[in-house]
Amino acid sequence: ETGVTQSPTHLIKTRGQQVTLRCSSQSGHNTVSWYQQALGQGPQFIFQYYREEENGRGNFPPRFSGLQFPNYSSELNVNALELDDSALYLCASSFQAAIRSPLHFGNGTRLTVT
Amino acid sequence: GENVEQHPSTLSVQEGDSAVIKCTYSDSASNYFPWYKQELGKGPQLIIDIRSNVGEKKDQRIAVTLNKTAKHFSLHITETQPEDSAVYFCAAYPNNNDMRFGAGTRLTVKP
Numbered sequence: 001e002t003g004v005t006q007s008p009t010h011l012i013k014t015r016g017q018q019v020t021l022r023c024s025s026q027s028g029h030n031t032v033s034w035y036q037q038a039l040g041q042g043p044q045f046i047f048q049y050y051r052e053e054e055n056g057r058g059n060f061p062p063r064f065s066g067l068q069f070p071n072y073s074s075e076l077n078v079n080a081l082e083l084d085d086s087a088l089y090l091c092a093s094s095f096q097a098a099i100r101s102p103l104h105f106g107n108g109t110r111l112t113v114t
Numbered sequence: 115g116e117n118v119e120q121h122p123s124t125l126s127v128q129e130g131d132s133a134v135i136k137c138t139y140s141d142s143a144s145n146y147f148p149w150y151k152q153e154l155g156k157g158p159q160l161i162i163d164i165r166s167n168v169g170e171k172k173d174q175r176i177a178v179t180l181n182k183t184a185k186h187f188s189l190h191i192t193e194t195q196p197e198d199s200a201v202y203f204c205a206a207y208p209n210n211n212d213m214r215f216g217a218g219t220r221l222t223v224k225p
Binding site: 004033040041042043044045048055056058090092100102103104105106107108 | 118120145146148150155156157158159160163165203205207211212213214215216217218
């Protein structure tokens with residue numbers, strides 16, 4: 001069973017730039033959720049993708065956008081980077097079902113905005 | 115929306131002792147409560163979860179209890195070992211897809 005993989009592991013960007021983070025879901029999973037984890041805090045929900053469409057969104061501005069591909073992998077795009085966007089970005093996959101199913105996280109992408 | 119509070123923020127125990135972490139939630143519609151362990155440089159790893167139709171669940175040295183009336187749930191780790199040292203997060207999952215996490219508890223197990 002292949003787990004959730006994220007790339008890159010680390011990234012340094014300048015304020016105002018754009019970034020794309022990638023995630024491959026665990027085999028057998030069809031839903032991908034993205035979370036932002038600031039240092040010393042719990043993960044915060046950005047959005048979820050199911051059947052290639054956004055299926056719920058947290059309190060993040062439109063400059064955070066995403067995609068899901070037919071193979072269930074996903075991208076998180078952030079435009080006009082701000083210093084506060086520096087965080088660990090976590091991708092989690094799950095099998096969408098009528099009842100809540102466990103989220104399986106990757107090891108994240110550490111984004112630093114200077 | 116859902117609000118999850120977690121206590122304590124740090125916890126230090128001697129090897130072999132028990133550790134208890136407590137969480138409260140606000141949204142009575144939440145029906146799924148997972149616990150995650152996060153080690154340095156890694157993503158959160160699911161260690162145990164409980165659904166709202168169950169009051170207690172145990173998996174070897176780890177147990178979780180849920181009190182729906184009081185809206186709180188707890189993680190119990192018995193016979194702690196140094197490898198249990200990590201940050202632990204509770205979470206609550208309401209009817210939307212926004213799973214809310216607590217702020218985390220840094221557990222240190224001293225050998």
